[in-house]
Amino acid sequence: MSNPVKIEPLSWQQETTGFLRLIDQTRLPTELVEIDCRSVEQVWTAIKRLSVRGAPAIGVAAAYGVCIGAAETTRQSVDQAKQQAHAAADYLATSRPTAVNLFWALDRMRQVIDRDGFDQTDAFLEALLAEARAIHQQDRDTCHAIGRNGAPLIAAAKNVLTHCNAGALATAEYGTALAVIYSAHDSGQSLHVFADETRPLLQGARLTAWELQQHGVPVTVICDSMAACVMKEGRVDAVIVGADRIAANGDACNKIGTYGLSVLAKHHNIPFYVAAPCSTFDLTLASGDLIPIEQRADYEISEAFGKRTVPEGVDVYNPAFDVAPAELITAIITDRGVIDPVDEANVRRVVQDAS
Numbered sequence: 488m489s490n491p492v493k494i495e496p497l498s499w500q501q502e503t504t505g506f507l508r509l510i511d512q513t514r515l516p517t518e519l520v521e522i523d524c525r526s527v528e529q530v531w532t533a534i535k536r537l538s539v540r541g542a543p544a545i546g547v548a549a550a551y552g553v554c555i556g557a558a559e560t561t562r563q564s565v566d567q568a569k570q571q572a573h574a575a576a577d578y579l580a581t582s583r584p585t586a587v588n589l590f591w592a593l594d595r596m597r598q599v600i601d602r603d604g605f606d607q608t609d610a611f612l613e614a615l616l617a618e619a620r621a622i623h624q625q626d627r628d629t630c631h632a633i634g635r636n637g638a639p640l641i642a643a644a645k646n647v648l649t650h651c652n653a654g655a656l657a658t659a660e661y662g663t664a665l666a667v668i669y670s671a672h673d674s675g676q677s678l679h680v681f682a683d684e685t686r687p688l689l690q691g692a693r694l695t696a697w698e699l700q701q702h703g704v705p706v707t708v709i710c711d712s713m714a715a716c717v718m719k720e721g722r723v724d725a726v727i728v729g730a731d732r733i734a735a736n737g738d739a740c741n742k743i744g745t746y747g748l749s750v751l752a753k754h755h756n757i758p759f760y761v762a763a764p765c766s767t768f769d770l771t772l773a774s775g776d777l778i779p780i781e782q783r784a785d786y787e788i789s790e791a792f793g794k795r796t797v798p799e800g801v802d803v804y805n806p807a808f809d810v811a812p813a814e815l816i817t818a819i820i821t822d823r824g825v826i827d828p829v830d831e832a833n834v835r836r837v838v839q840d841a842s
């Protein structure tokens with residue numbers, strides 16, 4: 488079996504006055520380039536323009552962004568550092584609206600900011616960095632747990648279809664949907680993946696195909712519109728996707744196109760799995776209809792990658808996410824076990840136990 492390259496999309500460099508280093512995912516697959524974020528604005532921009540993307544990775548990046556904000560002015564009092572940290576958290580919360588992991592991570596950072604008893608600014612900055620590192624490490628552990636929990640569900644599968652990128656690049660490492668695939672592959676199962684290219688920004692073609700190739704997992708990229716056809720041909724044994732936010736009733740929001748896939752999977756009698764950490768659940772929302780859906784810029788559809796593909800002056804519509812209803816989801820694979828999405832009491836019990 489191959490020895491896969493470990494992909495970590497982000498890392499913290501140096502100590503409390505350090506910086507965030509990211510793989511710039513906008514440059515993949517042709518260039519593997521890192522960028523350094525030394526200001527809160529740079530972290531905000533990196534999240535907004537998808538240099539760092541994927542729900543868990545956005546949360547980790549924002550946590551480190553708060554550390555950068557708190558330390559931005561030197562020789563400051565604890566109160567000043569706290570004010571700056573709060574301002575950084577508020578600002579980073581405006582970067583993208585849908586992935587709840589961003590708000591979950593910022594809330595954890597706010598709890599540290601609001602903690603009493605810091606005599607020295609250094610002690611406060613150290614506590615912030617320790618919390619960001621803990622969030623980062625928790626995501627690593629969570630992803631491996633999702634992989635272990637999900638692999639038995641696809642033990643008999645030969646071909647799995649996935650959408651967008653819910654892999655190592657979207658998390659601290661290993662991924663969510665792709666963690667399930669990696670876990671099966673790493674235990675010796677022969678598995679092939681169909682990766683939807685994922686219009687308009689091609690996270691499937693650019694990122695999922697790249698990281699599966701790095702890991703030695705056979706992958707075929709298809710246009711999003713081909714998913715129905717390959718399902719009808721009997722070439723898909725399971726669909727596995729990630730999620731950006733899951734409501735209390737089990738509705739799961741993920742990259743635009745996920746809803747369509749859940750309908751197609753139902754029609755073709757193919758299991759449809761969502762893989763996500765407990766931090767992706769938002770139990771304050773009763774249903775997926777209440778999840779805020781990010782609307783992104785027109786040029787991503789009309790002129791992505793520098794090539795105009797829609798006539799000037801023609802309207803486009805660019806919601807970045809949609810919602811797969813709970814009744815079309817076979818199971819949600821979490822770090823704390825596999826959940827039946829329509830059993831709300833159990834969803835609440837499992838997820839609340841985790842917090």
Ligand SMILES: CSC[C@@H](O)[C@@H](O)C(=O)COP(=O)(O)O
Pocket residue numbers: 537540541542543586650651652653654657658662663664690728729730731741742743807
């Ligand atoms: C483990 S990541 C799960 C989701 O965040 C992922 O599937 C997704 O939709 C990412 O969208 P993106 O717009 O690229 O951030």
